[in-house]
Amino acid sequence: MSEVSSTPKPVQELVENGDELPQRYIWRDNGDYGAIDFSVPLATEIPVIDFSLLVSSKSAMDPELLKLRSALSSWGCFQAVNHGIEISLVDQVRKLSREFFHLPKGEKQKYARPTDDFEGYGNDTVMFENQPLDWVDRDMLYDYTAKVREIEEQLLKAMARSLSLPEDSFVIQFGEQPSISARFNYYPPCARPDAVVGLKPHTDGLGITILLQDEQVEGLQLLKDNQWFRIPIMPHALVVNLGDQLEIMSNGIFKSPVHRALTNPTRERNTLAMFCTPDPAQEIGPVEELINDKRPRAFKNIKNYAASYFYYYQQGKSPIDAVRV
């Protein structure tokens, strides 16, 4: 694929104009992850973790830490309840997101995402001429982050405790300037949900993603042991999933799961993903204590993983394979 610098119309605009579905949105399965399928099993076994218990659990043998370790080593994902973000704030954030996407086009364009930037209103980030596109529009805001930052830090510490590591083993790898970005995903109703994916199968390239799902419309699916599962809606829970950089830091003990979002024929879907990302200037790599004869080093050390991540991701390749030893 050759590199480009054009930005396609927001998906929302295609829908509003009644445009015919451009070919680039038609999902072509290359055999890696299977076809679009709405009838995969519901992940009823996905762990639900009480975040307040996690914070007070100190020993790796405490039940909530055992649960966390098991969740992250198998699913790479869990649902967090009692996470400390008030329901009223959650509801407010959802309302704001919905309202933004229903502003007149001209208003939204004031926040348009420049071609070579990740911030602003627009669709999938395009780097390659023939890159398949996702049925999703994005907007970034900087709100609601203080709470998420607290959750992130507590979680990183709990993850270290669950592996009997010094508590700041992961925190220090986030460096001096870790970042959190908020991405509002808006999936318009799609007349061809069988042919189009909302978000193609991917792992997240960062540290931790904290996702607020739509409280009514399902769409998120996660791959575990080569089987897709639907992630159930728990209205006020947060879906926490790990990104590649934590799989690297944990020397492969924790998983960065492949996931995708499907569209809905009649209903829009709004989600808010908060991406917690290590400082790009900070070198990351497997924690020393996790490298041993039984578990040799699985990944090289790397700086600014996110940059190479997008390069591979937009070509549908697996970015983490590029840093395996």
Ligand SMILES: O=C(O)CCC(=O)C(=O)O
């Ligand atoms: O919208 C969703 O359910 C998933 C979002 C996601 O995976 C992402 O933004 O990386």
Ligand SMILES: [Fe+2]
């Ligand atoms: Fe994701």
